[in-house]
Amino acid sequence: MQRTHRRPFAHRGLGHLTGLLVVIGAAGGALPAAGQEKPYPIFTAEHFVPAMKTVGQAFAAVTASLGRNEFEDSKAYLVISRDRLATTITFWRDRKKDDAIRMLRDAVAKLDDLDAALSADRIDPAAVAASVKQVGAACEACHATYREQDPVTKAYKLKTGTIE
Structure with missing residues (x-):
């Protein structure tokens, strides 16, 4: 009796392959057409100001x-401070403010340094205090350029004319 050579499991994979192609096709339909890029989410001043207030608090x-x-x-x-601050990079990128992006990255790095100081097996209060000062200086560098205080309400806001 002669045996016919069959590919093992050839019939079993067909259903899985068909299902996979349906899923890929459906997902592909949700993607932007070739040549189109998905835009970044819009991050307006109305988003930025509350984010910075959260960072400060x-x-x-x-x-x-x-x-x-x-x-x-x-x-x-x-x-919380680091995560909220890091999200503001979109605000600065949308406005092509490379100096603000550099200051933001520096501030995030200083927050990471403070996290490292607080994560040490034995926390060194002097190292923590130095890191806190460095974070404050990094924040102040950006604030000096992009923030002003309302003389009446004393509330801080984006400096007029700096982000247009």
């Missing part, structure tokens, strides 16, 4: 908890 909580030697709380607030 969270970093104030970092320094307050450091004053009480609550290092775990400090790290938790630091994560």
